[in-house]
Amino acid sequence: MDKKTLKEKLQEKKFVITSEIGPPKGTNIEPHLKEAEHIKDKVDAFNVTDLQSSVMRLGSLATCRLLFERGFEPVFQLTCRDRNRLALQSDLLSAYVLGIRNVLCITGDHPFLGDHPEAKPVFDLDSVSLLRVATSLMNGKDMMENELDGKPEFFLGAVVSPGYEPLEMQLIKMEKKIEAGARFFQTQAVYELSSFEKFMNAVEKYRVPILGGIVLLKTAGMAKYMNENVAGVCVPEKYIKMMAAAKKEERAKVSIQIAAELIKGMKDMCQGIHIMPLGWEKYVPSVLEQSGF
Amino acid sequence: MLYTEMKDFEEIKKLLESEESVFLLGCGGCAEVCRTSDEKTIVEIEEKLKNSGKSVSGKLIIDFMCSKQLLARRLARFQDDLDRSTAILVFSCGIGIQCAGAVSDKVVYPATNTISLGGFQGLWPGEERCAQCGTCYLGITDGICPITFCAKELVNGACGGAKDGMCEIKTEKECGWVLIYERLKKIGKLDLLREIQQPRDFKKIEPDAKLRKTIHFAIDR
Ligand code: SF4
Numbered sequence: 001m002d003k004k005t006l007k008e009k010l011q012e013k014k015f016v017i018t019s020e021i022g023p024p025k026g027t028n029i030e031p032h033l034k035e036a037e038h039i040k041d042k043v044d045a046f047n048v049t050d051l052q053s054s055v056m057r058l059g060s061l062a063t064c065r066l067l068f069e070r071g072f073e074p075v076f077q078l079t080c081r082d083r084n085r086l087a088l089q090s091d092l093l094s095a096y097v098l099g100i101r102n103v104l105c106i107t108g109d110h111p112f113l114g115d116h117p118e119a120k121p122v123f124d125l126d127s128v129s130l131l132r133v134a135t136s137l138m139n140g141k142d143m144m145e146n147e148l149d150g151k152p153e154f155f156l157g158a159v160v161s162p163g164y165e166p167l168e169m170q171l172i173k174m175e176k177k178i179e180a181g182a183r184f185f186q187t188q189a190v191y192e193l194s195s196f197e198k199f200m201n202a203v204e205k206y207r208v209p210i211l212g213g214i215v216l217l218k219t220a221g222m223a224k225y226m227n228e229n230v231a232g233v234c235v236p237e238k239y240i241k242m243m244a245a246a247k248k249e250e251r252a253k254v255s256i257q258i259a260a261e262l263i264k265g266m267k268d269m270c271q272g273i274h275i276m277p278l279g280w281e282k283y284v285p286s287v288l289e290q291s292g293f
Numbered sequence: 294m295l296y297t298e299m300k301d302f303e304e305i306k307k308l309l310e311s312e313e314s315v316f317l318l319g320c321g322g323c324a325e326v327c328r329t330s331d332e333k334t335i336v337e338i339e340e341k342l343k344n345s346g347k348s349v350s351g352k353l354i355i356d357f358m359c360s361k362q363l364l365a366r367r368l369a370r371f372q373d374d375l376d377r378s379t380a381i382l383v384f385s386c387g388i389g390i391q392c393a394g395a396v397s398d399k400v401v402y403p404a405t406n407t408i409s410l411g412g413f414q415g416l417w418p419g420e421e422r423c424a425q426c427g428t429c430y431l432g433i434t435d436g437i438c439p440i441t442f443c444a445k446e447l448v449n450g451a452c453g454g455a456k457d458g459m460c461e462i463k464t465e466k467e468c469g470w471v472l473i474y475e476r477l478k479k480i481g482k483l484d485l486l487r488e489i490q491q492p493r494d495f496k497k498i499e500p501d502a503k504l505r506k507t508i509h510f511a512i513d514r
Protein backbone atom coordinates (compact mmCIF):
# COMPACT_ATOMS: atom_id res chain seq x y z
CA MET A 1 0.00 0.00 0.00
CA ASP A 2 1.36 3.42 -0.72
CA LYS A 3 1.32 5.93 2.09
CA LYS A 4 -1.62 8.00 0.89
CA THR A 5 -4.94 7.41 2.58
CA LEU A 6 -8.12 6.21 0.91
CA LYS A 7 -9.48 9.72 1.25
CA GLU A 8 -6.45 11.31 -0.42
CA LYS A 9 -6.46 8.79 -3.24
CA LEU A 10 -10.14 9.32 -3.95
CA GLN A 11 -9.72 13.08 -3.79
CA GLU A 12 -6.87 12.82 -6.28
CA LYS A 13 -9.20 10.79 -8.52
CA LYS A 14 -6.99 7.73 -8.33
CA PHE A 15 -8.75 4.45 -9.11
CA VAL A 16 -8.95 2.54 -5.82
CA ILE A 17 -9.41 -1.08 -4.88
CA THR A 18 -10.97 -2.09 -1.60
CA SER A 19 -11.69 -5.53 -0.28
CA GLU A 20 -13.16 -6.85 2.91
CA ILE A 21 -12.63 -9.15 5.83
CA GLY A 22 -15.47 -10.94 7.55
CA PRO A 23 -14.29 -11.61 11.12
CA PRO A 24 -14.63 -15.21 12.30
CA LYS A 25 -17.23 -16.63 14.63
CA GLY A 26 -14.80 -16.97 17.50
CA THR A 27 -11.39 -15.62 18.30
CA ASN A 28 -9.37 -17.21 15.52
CA ILE A 29 -8.57 -14.03 13.60
CA GLU A 30 -4.96 -14.83 12.59
CA PRO A 31 -5.77 -16.82 9.41
CA HIS A 32 -7.94 -13.91 8.21
CA LEU A 33 -5.16 -11.41 8.78
CA LYS A 34 -2.76 -13.70 6.91
CA GLU A 35 -5.18 -13.89 3.96
CA ALA A 36 -5.28 -10.12 3.91
CA GLU A 37 -1.47 -10.05 4.01
CA HIS A 38 -1.43 -11.80 0.58
CA ILE A 39 -3.20 -8.93 -1.11
CA LYS A 40 -1.93 -6.08 1.04
CA ASP A 41 0.06 -4.48 -1.77
CA LYS A 42 -2.79 -4.61 -4.24
CA VAL A 43 -5.60 -3.29 -2.12
CA ASP A 44 -5.97 0.30 -0.88
CA ALA A 45 -8.22 -0.41 2.10
CA PHE A 46 -10.01 -3.27 3.83
CA ASN A 47 -13.58 -3.10 5.03
CA VAL A 48 -14.35 -5.06 8.14
CA THR A 49 -17.95 -6.22 8.19
CA ASP A 50 -20.09 -5.61 11.28
CA LEU A 51 -21.75 -8.92 12.17
CA GLN A 52 -22.43 -9.53 8.50
CA SER A 53 -25.88 -10.97 7.68
CA SER A 54 -26.76 -10.52 11.38
CA VAL A 55 -24.56 -13.47 12.37
CA MET A 56 -22.81 -13.07 15.74
CA ARG A 57 -19.03 -12.84 15.25
CA LEU A 58 -15.87 -11.12 16.38
CA GLY A 59 -16.34 -7.35 16.26
CA SER A 60 -15.53 -4.97 13.48
CA LEU A 61 -13.84 -2.36 15.66
CA ALA A 62 -11.31 -4.77 17.23
CA THR A 63 -10.51 -6.28 13.84
CA CYS A 64 -10.05 -2.81 12.32
CA ARG A 65 -7.54 -2.00 15.04
CA LEU A 66 -5.61 -5.24 14.38
CA LEU A 67 -5.46 -4.36 10.70
CA PHE A 68 -4.31 -0.84 11.55
CA GLU A 69 -1.50 -2.18 13.76
CA ARG A 70 -0.30 -4.32 10.87
CA GLY A 71 -0.14 -1.39 8.51
CA PHE A 72 -3.42 -1.86 6.62
CA GLU A 73 -5.96 0.87 6.11
CA PRO A 74 -9.25 -0.34 7.59
CA VAL A 75 -12.80 0.75 6.77
CA PHE A 76 -14.94 0.33 9.88
CA GLN A 77 -18.41 -0.89 8.93
CA LEU A 78 -20.91 0.33 11.49
CA THR A 79 -24.55 -0.76 11.44
CA CYS A 80 -27.57 0.51 13.38
CA ARG A 81 -28.88 -2.99 14.05
CA ASP A 82 -27.30 -3.62 17.44
CA ARG A 83 -26.54 -0.30 19.10
CA ASN A 84 -28.61 2.65 20.14
CA ARG A 85 -27.48 6.23 19.66
CA LEU A 86 -25.41 6.30 22.85
CA ALA A 87 -23.41 3.24 21.82
CA LEU A 88 -23.05 4.36 18.19
CA GLN A 89 -21.62 7.75 19.14
CA SER A 90 -19.36 6.17 21.73
CA ASP A 91 -18.08 3.56 19.25
CA LEU A 92 -17.35 6.31 16.74
CA LEU A 93 -15.23 8.13 19.33
CA SER A 94 -13.54 4.83 20.25
CA ALA A 95 -12.77 4.14 16.60
CA TYR A 96 -11.09 7.49 16.26
CA VAL A 97 -8.83 7.07 19.28
CA LEU A 98 -7.90 3.61 17.99
CA GLY A 99 -6.63 5.19 14.79
CA ILE A 100 -9.57 4.38 12.52
CA ARG A 101 -10.59 7.09 10.07
CA ASN A 102 -12.82 5.44 7.46
CA VAL A 103 -16.32 4.58 8.59
CA LEU A 104 -18.97 2.98 6.41
CA CYS A 105 -22.37 3.84 7.89
CA ILE A 106 -25.08 1.27 7.21
CA THR A 107 -28.58 0.57 8.49
CA GLY A 108 -27.79 -3.16 8.72
CA ASP A 109 -29.71 -6.35 8.05
CA HIS A 110 -32.65 -7.29 10.24
CA PRO A 111 -31.76 -9.84 12.98
CA PHE A 112 -34.34 -12.20 11.42
CA LEU A 113 -31.81 -12.94 8.67
CA GLY A 114 -29.06 -14.14 10.98
CA ASP A 115 -28.28 -16.77 13.57
CA HIS A 116 -29.95 -14.97 16.49
CA PRO A 117 -33.39 -14.22 15.01
CA GLU A 118 -34.84 -13.71 18.49
CA ALA A 119 -32.61 -10.66 19.14
CA LYS A 120 -34.15 -7.25 19.71
CA PRO A 121 -33.77 -5.19 16.54
CA VAL A 122 -32.42 -1.78 17.59
CA PHE A 123 -32.49 0.58 14.59
CA ASP A 124 -32.58 3.59 16.89
CA LEU A 125 -30.85 5.48 14.06
CA ASP A 126 -30.67 4.67 10.36
CA SER A 127 -27.84 5.03 7.84
CA VAL A 128 -28.76 8.65 7.12
CA SER A 129 -29.01 9.79 10.73
CA LEU A 130 -25.84 7.86 11.63
CA LEU A 131 -23.93 9.76 8.96
CA ARG A 132 -25.35 12.99 10.28
CA VAL A 133 -24.34 12.12 13.83
CA ALA A 134 -20.79 11.21 12.73
CA THR A 135 -20.58 14.56 10.92
CA SER A 136 -21.77 16.32 14.03
CA LEU A 137 -19.11 14.58 16.15
CA MET A 138 -16.51 15.80 13.65
CA ASN A 139 -17.81 19.30 14.30
CA GLY A 140 -17.24 18.85 18.02
CA LYS A 141 -20.81 18.20 19.15
CA ASP A 142 -22.79 15.11 20.05
CA MET A 143 -26.31 14.72 18.70
CA MET A 144 -27.79 16.59 21.64
CA GLU A 145 -25.49 19.53 20.85
CA ASN A 146 -23.26 18.89 23.86
CA GLU A 147 -19.67 20.04 23.35
CA LEU A 148 -17.04 17.32 22.95
CA ASP A 149 -13.70 17.43 24.68
CA GLY A 150 -11.64 16.58 21.61
CA LYS A 151 -13.26 15.86 18.29
CA PRO A 152 -12.76 13.00 15.83
CA GLU A 153 -11.93 13.19 12.14
CA PHE A 154 -13.53 10.69 9.77
CA PHE A 155 -13.81 9.85 6.10
CA LEU A 156 -17.43 8.72 5.88
CA GLY A 157 -18.83 6.27 3.41
CA ALA A 158 -22.15 4.64 2.68
CA VAL A 159 -23.64 1.93 0.51
CA VAL A 160 -26.00 1.96 -2.44
CA SER A 161 -27.61 -0.83 -4.42
CA PRO A 162 -27.56 -0.06 -8.16
CA GLY A 163 -29.85 -2.96 -9.08
CA TYR A 164 -32.51 -2.13 -6.46
CA GLU A 165 -36.08 -1.67 -7.64
CA PRO A 166 -37.45 0.99 -7.44
CA LEU A 167 -34.07 2.64 -8.08
CA GLU A 168 -35.49 6.13 -7.59
CA MET A 169 -36.13 5.29 -3.91
CA GLN A 170 -32.42 4.36 -3.54
CA LEU A 171 -31.36 7.56 -5.28
CA ILE A 172 -33.47 9.72 -2.97
CA LYS A 173 -31.84 8.02 -0.01
CA MET A 174 -28.40 8.32 -1.60
CA GLU A 175 -28.90 12.09 -1.89
CA LYS A 176 -29.79 12.19 1.79
CA LYS A 177 -26.67 10.21 2.67
CA ILE A 178 -24.53 12.69 0.76
CA GLU A 179 -26.25 15.60 2.45
CA ALA A 180 -25.61 13.88 5.80
CA GLY A 181 -21.87 13.51 5.12
CA ALA A 182 -21.16 10.45 2.93
CA ARG A 183 -18.02 11.11 0.85
CA PHE A 184 -17.76 7.77 -0.95
CA PHE A 185 -20.07 4.87 -1.80
CA GLN A 186 -19.53 1.17 -2.14
CA THR A 187 -22.18 -0.74 -4.09
CA GLN A 188 -24.00 -4.02 -3.83
CA ALA A 189 -22.59 -6.73 -6.12
CA VAL A 190 -22.77 -5.80 -9.80
CA TYR A 191 -23.19 -8.44 -12.52
CA GLU A 192 -24.82 -6.47 -15.31
CA LEU A 193 -22.68 -3.78 -16.87
CA SER A 194 -25.54 -2.20 -18.81
CA SER A 195 -27.68 -1.52 -15.74
CA PHE A 196 -24.60 -0.42 -13.78
CA GLU A 197 -23.86 2.10 -16.52
CA LYS A 198 -27.42 3.39 -16.32
CA PHE A 199 -27.00 3.76 -12.57
CA MET A 200 -23.67 5.55 -12.95
CA ASN A 201 -25.20 7.99 -15.41
CA ALA A 202 -27.99 8.71 -12.94
CA VAL A 203 -25.60 9.44 -10.06
CA GLU A 204 -22.91 11.29 -12.01
CA LYS A 205 -24.42 14.60 -10.96
CA TYR A 206 -23.65 13.93 -7.29
CA ARG A 207 -19.89 13.99 -7.97
CA VAL A 208 -19.14 11.48 -5.27
CA PRO A 209 -16.75 8.54 -5.76
CA ILE A 210 -18.45 5.19 -6.35
CA LEU A 211 -16.71 1.86 -5.80
CA GLY A 212 -18.48 -0.87 -7.78
CA GLY A 213 -19.12 -4.07 -5.85
CA ILE A 214 -17.72 -7.43 -6.98
CA VAL A 215 -18.73 -10.70 -5.36
CA LEU A 216 -16.90 -13.81 -6.58
CA LEU A 217 -19.36 -16.47 -7.74
CA LYS A 218 -18.55 -19.84 -6.24
CA THR A 219 -21.14 -22.07 -7.88
CA ALA A 220 -24.13 -21.81 -10.20
CA GLY A 221 -26.27 -22.60 -7.17
CA MET A 222 -24.93 -19.57 -5.32
CA ALA A 223 -25.79 -17.36 -8.30
CA LYS A 224 -29.34 -18.71 -8.42
CA TYR A 225 -29.69 -18.32 -4.68
CA MET A 226 -28.64 -14.67 -4.89
CA ASN A 227 -31.04 -14.02 -7.75
CA GLU A 228 -33.89 -15.35 -5.69
CA ASN A 229 -32.95 -13.99 -2.30
CA VAL A 230 -30.59 -11.04 -2.38
CA ALA A 231 -32.11 -7.65 -3.06
CA GLY A 232 -30.69 -5.74 -5.99
CA VAL A 233 -28.60 -8.64 -7.31
CA CYS A 234 -29.23 -10.16 -10.71
CA VAL A 235 -26.67 -12.61 -12.10
CA PRO A 236 -27.29 -12.98 -15.85
CA GLU A 237 -28.08 -16.41 -17.25
CA LYS A 238 -24.80 -16.53 -19.22
CA TYR A 239 -22.70 -16.44 -16.03
CA ILE A 240 -24.88 -19.07 -14.37
CA LYS A 241 -24.37 -21.30 -17.42
CA MET A 242 -20.59 -20.74 -17.37
CA MET A 243 -20.44 -21.69 -13.70
CA ALA A 244 -22.69 -24.72 -14.20
CA ALA A 245 -20.61 -25.96 -17.14
CA ALA A 246 -17.31 -25.68 -15.23
CA LYS A 247 -15.89 -28.81 -13.60
CA LYS A 248 -15.45 -28.57 -9.85
CA GLU A 249 -11.72 -27.91 -10.06
CA GLU A 250 -12.23 -25.26 -12.72
CA ARG A 251 -14.92 -23.26 -10.96
CA ALA A 252 -12.47 -20.85 -9.36
CA LYS A 253 -10.86 -20.20 -12.72
CA VAL A 254 -14.20 -19.42 -14.34
CA SER A 255 -15.25 -17.29 -11.41
CA ILE A 256 -12.03 -15.26 -11.65
CA GLN A 257 -12.61 -14.86 -15.37
CA ILE A 258 -16.15 -13.53 -14.81
CA ALA A 259 -14.99 -11.11 -12.10
CA ALA A 260 -12.16 -9.85 -14.29
CA GLU A 261 -14.54 -9.30 -17.20
CA LEU A 262 -16.85 -7.27 -14.96
CA ILE A 263 -14.01 -5.22 -13.49
CA LYS A 264 -12.61 -4.40 -16.91
CA GLY A 265 -16.06 -3.31 -18.00
CA MET A 266 -16.61 -1.17 -14.91
CA LYS A 267 -13.17 0.39 -14.77
CA ASP A 268 -13.99 3.40 -16.87
CA MET A 269 -17.41 3.98 -15.37
CA CYS A 270 -16.56 4.39 -11.68
CA GLN A 271 -13.78 5.45 -9.31
CA GLY A 272 -12.91 2.09 -7.87
CA ILE A 273 -14.01 -1.41 -7.07
CA HIS A 274 -14.88 -3.14 -3.86
CA ILE A 275 -14.20 -6.88 -3.91
CA MET A 276 -16.15 -9.06 -1.49
CA PRO A 277 -14.39 -12.44 -1.68
CA LEU A 278 -16.60 -14.21 0.93
CA GLY A 279 -13.88 -16.70 1.86
CA TRP A 280 -12.12 -16.73 -1.51
CA GLU A 281 -9.49 -14.14 -0.52
CA LYS A 282 -6.80 -16.31 -2.08
CA TYR A 283 -8.20 -15.68 -5.56
CA VAL A 284 -8.25 -11.90 -5.29
CA PRO A 285 -4.66 -11.50 -6.63
CA SER A 286 -5.58 -13.46 -9.77
CA VAL A 287 -8.76 -11.44 -10.21
CA LEU A 288 -6.79 -8.21 -10.04
CA GLU A 289 -4.05 -9.50 -12.32
CA GLN A 290 -6.53 -10.61 -14.97
CA SER A 291 -8.28 -7.26 -14.71
CA GLY A 292 -5.03 -5.51 -15.49
CA PHE A 293 -3.98 -4.32 -12.02
CA MET B 294 -59.10 -6.70 19.70
CA LEU B 295 -56.12 -8.38 21.31
CA TYR B 296 -54.89 -11.68 19.99
CA THR B 297 -53.92 -14.54 22.26
CA GLU B 298 -52.51 -18.04 21.93
CA MET B 299 -52.42 -20.83 24.52
CA LYS B 300 -49.23 -21.44 26.42
CA ASP B 301 -47.94 -25.03 26.25
CA PHE B 302 -49.56 -27.10 28.96
CA GLU B 303 -46.10 -27.99 30.29
CA GLU B 304 -45.40 -24.31 30.87
CA ILE B 305 -48.74 -23.83 32.64
CA LYS B 306 -48.01 -26.84 34.82
CA LYS B 307 -44.63 -25.41 35.75
CA LEU B 308 -46.15 -22.01 36.59
CA LEU B 309 -48.65 -23.70 38.92
CA GLU B 310 -46.07 -26.02 40.48
CA SER B 311 -46.34 -24.63 44.01
CA GLU B 312 -50.12 -24.05 43.92
CA GLU B 313 -52.51 -26.53 45.49
CA SER B 314 -55.87 -25.39 44.25
CA VAL B 315 -56.55 -23.31 41.15
CA PHE B 316 -59.56 -21.26 40.04
CA LEU B 317 -59.97 -20.99 36.25
CA LEU B 318 -61.03 -17.60 34.93
CA GLY B 319 -61.73 -16.93 31.25
CA CYS B 320 -62.74 -13.87 29.27
CA GLY B 321 -65.73 -13.90 26.91
CA GLY B 322 -64.33 -11.01 24.83
CA CYS B 323 -61.49 -11.18 22.30
CA ALA B 324 -59.90 -14.24 23.87
CA GLU B 325 -63.04 -16.28 23.31
CA VAL B 326 -62.85 -15.41 19.61
CA CYS B 327 -59.24 -16.66 19.56
CA ARG B 328 -60.45 -19.93 21.16
CA THR B 329 -58.19 -19.46 24.15
CA SER B 330 -60.97 -18.95 26.68
CA ASP B 331 -64.00 -20.72 25.29
CA GLU B 332 -65.73 -23.37 27.40
CA LYS B 333 -64.07 -26.22 25.50
CA THR B 334 -60.52 -24.94 26.01
CA ILE B 335 -61.04 -24.27 29.70
CA VAL B 336 -62.58 -27.69 30.31
CA GLU B 337 -59.68 -29.28 28.45
CA ILE B 338 -57.14 -27.56 30.70
CA GLU B 339 -59.24 -28.41 33.76
CA GLU B 340 -59.04 -32.12 32.83
CA LYS B 341 -55.31 -31.95 32.25
CA LEU B 342 -54.73 -30.17 35.55
CA LYS B 343 -56.80 -32.74 37.42
CA ASN B 344 -54.95 -35.57 35.68
CA SER B 345 -51.68 -34.08 36.83
CA GLY B 346 -52.86 -33.99 40.40
CA LYS B 347 -53.99 -30.37 40.83
CA SER B 348 -57.28 -29.55 42.41
CA VAL B 349 -59.52 -27.11 40.50
CA SER B 350 -61.76 -25.13 42.81
CA GLY B 351 -64.08 -23.64 40.22
CA LYS B 352 -64.32 -21.98 36.81
CA LEU B 353 -65.95 -18.91 35.36
CA ILE B 354 -66.12 -17.09 32.04
CA ILE B 355 -67.06 -13.44 32.23
CA ASP B 356 -67.58 -11.01 29.37
CA PHE B 357 -64.82 -8.47 28.99
CA MET B 358 -62.41 -8.88 31.83
CA CYS B 359 -60.84 -5.58 30.81
CA SER B 360 -63.71 -3.96 32.72
CA LYS B 361 -62.42 -4.10 36.27
CA GLN B 362 -65.69 -3.18 38.01
CA LEU B 363 -67.60 -5.88 36.12
CA LEU B 364 -64.88 -8.38 36.91
CA ALA B 365 -64.84 -7.49 40.62
CA ARG B 366 -68.63 -7.81 40.89
CA ARG B 367 -68.79 -11.16 39.13
CA LEU B 368 -65.87 -12.58 41.04
CA ALA B 369 -67.47 -11.56 44.37
CA ARG B 370 -70.20 -14.13 43.73
CA PHE B 371 -67.58 -16.85 43.62
CA GLN B 372 -65.91 -15.81 46.84
CA ASP B 373 -66.33 -19.25 48.40
CA ASP B 374 -64.58 -20.96 45.50
CA LEU B 375 -61.88 -18.34 45.55
CA ASP B 376 -61.35 -18.77 49.27
CA ARG B 377 -60.65 -22.44 48.62
CA SER B 378 -58.11 -21.57 45.91
CA THR B 379 -54.49 -20.59 46.24
CA ALA B 380 -54.29 -19.12 42.73
CA ILE B 381 -56.21 -18.01 39.62
CA LEU B 382 -55.27 -19.25 36.15
CA VAL B 383 -56.46 -16.62 33.70
CA PHE B 384 -57.48 -17.23 30.07
CA SER B 385 -57.49 -13.75 28.56
CA CYS B 386 -55.27 -11.11 27.04
CA GLY B 387 -52.59 -9.43 29.13
CA ILE B 388 -55.02 -6.70 30.15
CA GLY B 389 -57.53 -9.17 31.58
CA ILE B 390 -54.79 -10.91 33.54
CA GLN B 391 -53.61 -7.61 34.97
CA CYS B 392 -57.17 -6.68 35.91
CA ALA B 393 -57.63 -10.03 37.67
CA GLY B 394 -54.44 -9.36 39.60
CA ALA B 395 -55.67 -5.90 40.56
CA VAL B 396 -59.13 -6.91 41.85
CA SER B 397 -58.25 -10.15 43.62
CA ASP B 398 -55.90 -10.97 46.45
CA LYS B 399 -55.02 -14.35 44.92
CA VAL B 400 -51.91 -14.76 42.83
CA VAL B 401 -52.72 -14.80 39.10
CA TYR B 402 -51.05 -16.84 36.35
CA PRO B 403 -51.45 -16.51 32.57
CA ALA B 404 -52.69 -19.49 30.56
CA THR B 405 -52.07 -17.51 27.38
CA ASN B 406 -49.56 -15.37 25.54
CA THR B 407 -50.82 -12.12 24.09
CA ILE B 408 -49.17 -11.88 20.70
CA SER B 409 -48.20 -8.88 18.64
CA LEU B 410 -50.53 -7.44 16.06
CA GLY B 411 -47.78 -4.98 15.18
CA GLY B 412 -49.51 -1.95 16.64
CA PHE B 413 -52.98 -0.76 17.57
CA GLN B 414 -55.62 -1.39 14.94
CA GLY B 415 -58.55 0.83 15.66
CA LEU B 416 -61.87 -0.36 16.99
CA TRP B 417 -62.84 -1.63 13.55
CA PRO B 418 -59.79 -3.81 12.84
CA GLY B 419 -58.16 -3.67 9.42
CA GLU B 420 -54.68 -3.67 7.90
CA GLU B 421 -53.66 -0.30 9.29
CA ARG B 422 -51.65 -0.19 12.48
CA CYS B 423 -50.50 2.60 14.77
CA ALA B 424 -47.68 2.02 17.26
CA GLN B 425 -48.40 5.30 19.04
CA CYS B 426 -44.89 6.53 18.28
CA GLY B 427 -45.67 10.08 19.35
CA THR B 428 -44.23 11.79 16.23
CA CYS B 429 -46.68 11.00 13.48
CA TYR B 430 -44.85 10.62 10.15
CA LEU B 431 -47.95 10.14 8.01
CA GLY B 432 -47.49 13.63 6.59
CA ILE B 433 -44.44 12.55 4.59
CA THR B 434 -45.87 9.21 3.50
CA ASP B 435 -49.39 10.09 2.37
CA GLY B 436 -50.87 8.03 5.14
CA ILE B 437 -48.81 4.82 5.21
CA CYS B 438 -47.24 4.30 8.64
CA PRO B 439 -43.46 3.76 8.36
CA ILE B 440 -43.27 2.60 11.95
CA THR B 441 -45.67 -0.32 11.68
CA PHE B 442 -45.21 -1.09 7.95
CA CYS B 443 -41.38 -1.18 8.07
CA ALA B 444 -39.71 -4.00 10.00
CA LYS B 445 -36.89 -1.65 11.04
CA GLU B 446 -39.20 1.30 11.73
CA LEU B 447 -37.10 3.45 9.40
CA VAL B 448 -38.05 7.07 8.88
CA ASN B 449 -35.60 8.08 6.12
CA GLY B 450 -36.66 5.72 3.37
CA ALA B 451 -36.11 2.10 2.37
CA CYS B 452 -33.17 0.00 3.41
CA GLY B 453 -31.66 -1.94 0.52
CA GLY B 454 -33.27 -5.20 1.53
CA ALA B 455 -36.62 -5.36 -0.26
CA LYS B 456 -36.91 -7.82 -3.15
CA ASP B 457 -39.85 -7.65 -5.57
CA GLY B 458 -41.53 -5.28 -3.15
CA MET B 459 -41.34 -7.71 -0.23
CA CYS B 460 -39.58 -6.92 3.05
CA GLU B 461 -36.21 -8.55 3.68
CA ILE B 462 -37.46 -10.33 6.80
CA LYS B 463 -39.30 -12.72 4.48
CA THR B 464 -42.51 -13.15 6.38
CA GLU B 465 -44.70 -12.47 3.37
CA LYS B 466 -44.81 -8.87 4.44
CA GLU B 467 -44.67 -6.12 1.86
CA CYS B 468 -41.95 -3.48 2.18
CA GLY B 469 -43.67 -0.47 3.69
CA TRP B 470 -41.23 1.91 2.04
CA VAL B 471 -41.86 0.51 -1.43
CA LEU B 472 -45.59 1.04 -0.78
CA ILE B 473 -44.91 4.58 0.37
CA TYR B 474 -42.73 5.23 -2.69
CA GLU B 475 -45.42 3.95 -5.04
CA ARG B 476 -48.16 5.99 -3.43
CA LEU B 477 -46.13 9.21 -3.42
CA LYS B 478 -44.96 8.63 -6.98
CA LYS B 479 -48.56 8.23 -8.11
CA ILE B 480 -49.60 11.54 -6.65
CA GLY B 481 -46.41 13.31 -7.73
CA LYS B 482 -45.20 14.01 -4.21
CA LEU B 483 -41.87 12.16 -4.01
CA ASP B 484 -40.28 15.38 -2.84
CA LEU B 485 -41.81 14.72 0.56
CA LEU B 486 -39.15 12.04 1.03
CA ARG B 487 -36.17 14.28 0.37
CA GLU B 488 -35.92 16.02 3.69
CA ILE B 489 -33.78 14.22 6.30
CA GLN B 490 -35.93 13.18 9.25
CA GLN B 491 -34.70 13.69 12.78
CA PRO B 492 -34.02 10.50 14.74
CA ARG B 493 -37.09 9.16 16.56
CA ASP B 494 -37.91 10.58 19.98
CA PHE B 495 -38.21 7.57 22.26
CA LYS B 496 -38.86 9.78 25.25
CA LYS B 497 -42.40 9.84 23.96
CA ILE B 498 -42.81 6.15 24.69
CA GLU B 499 -43.26 6.98 28.37
CA PRO B 500 -46.83 8.25 28.64
CA ASP B 501 -47.93 11.18 30.71
CA ALA B 502 -49.22 10.18 34.16
CA LYS B 503 -52.72 11.47 33.28
CA LEU B 504 -52.86 9.24 30.22
CA ARG B 505 -52.21 6.12 32.24
CA LYS B 506 -55.64 6.45 33.81
CA THR B 507 -58.90 5.85 31.98
CA ILE B 508 -62.06 7.86 31.67
CA HIS B 509 -63.56 5.21 33.94
CA PHE B 510 -60.92 5.87 36.54
CA ALA B 511 -63.36 7.17 39.13
CA ILE B 512 -65.73 4.20 38.73
CA ASP B 513 -62.82 1.74 38.76
CA ARG B 514 -61.82 2.88 42.18
S1 SF4 C 1 -46.27 7.33 12.37
FE1 SF4 C 1 -47.42 5.43 12.62
S2 SF4 C 1 -47.01 4.82 14.73
FE2 SF4 C 1 -46.43 6.96 14.59
S3 SF4 C 1 -48.29 8.06 15.25
FE3 SF4 C 1 -48.35 7.95 12.99
S4 SF4 C 1 -49.55 6.11 12.57
FE4 SF4 C 1 -48.95 5.98 14.73
Ligand code: SF4
Nearest residue numbers: 443452460461468469
Ligand atom coordinates in the same frame (compact mmCIF):
# COMPACT_ATOMS: atom_id res chain seq x y z
S1 SF4 D 1 -37.35 -4.10 3.35
FE1 SF4 D 1 -38.69 -2.31 3.54
S2 SF4 D 1 -40.08 -2.77 5.24
FE2 SF4 D 1 -38.40 -4.23 5.34
S3 SF4 D 1 -36.96 -3.30 6.78
FE3 SF4 D 1 -36.31 -2.66 4.71
S4 SF4 D 1 -37.35 -0.70 4.34
FE4 SF4 D 1 -38.34 -1.66 6.12
